[in-house]
Amino acid sequence: MENWLYDEDRWPSGSAGGMVTRYKKYRAKFLEMTLLDRTEYRRMRWTQNLVAVFACRMEEELLYSKRRLCKGDRLEAGETAVVFRKIYAEKNDNYNGYCYVDTMSREATDYFLKITHEKYRKKCGKRLGTKLSGAVSGKLCNAHSGMVPQEPYASDGACTP
Incomplete structure (x- = not known):
């Protein structure tokens, strides 16, 4: 039997149990x-x-x-x-009181990897690739009806709010 680490406390991956999305700039x-x-x-x-x-x-x-x-x-x-x-994205209990991560943001993804995968590497070190096959991420989730996850969200400037 192979041993794998799951990189999140809940599905889907990316928010690190709210540690990433406590920062608004990383929220979906x-x-x-x-x-x-x-x-x-x-x-x-x-x-x-x-x-x-x-x-x-x-x-x-x-x-x-x-x-x-x-x-x-x-x-x-x-x-x-x-x-x-x-x-x-709205805060909810599924993300420990925070919300889903902006999966379109490289910066948010890099921060997620830093606080999850890098910690696994430090704690598990030599076991990664031997006793531990690696870390697996959960698949992304879709937006709700009437919404599209996409970047950037800037106005084209034709009419300023």
Whole structure:
């Protein structure tokens, strides 16, 4: 029987039980899309996490026209606001009160390896590759509906929140 180390306290790998994601810069970021009617759009706050807003004419799920909206622009009758925001993963008990890691961030991954795999190397040393075959990582998890994990999340500057 082979012996393997698992590099995490829970699935999926990457947060090191919250030690990585206690730093906000290493937390998973998502591009979230929401649809707003005219009333909801009028009440919408233009915040720093806003990436882009479009006025769209839609039939069911089919988009047949769009225009970029800036703060102060109005929706015309029959238009829906399509809002894109950058959001961070929410904290939850699955990650010891923290959240999922940004698997698209090299810096976050390097930090994870430093505080997990490097510690294994120091503690297990000569046993790695002999009595211990190595360390295995859990597979990544997917975003929720209406969100896409992707970097970078900067606005194109056409309309500043």
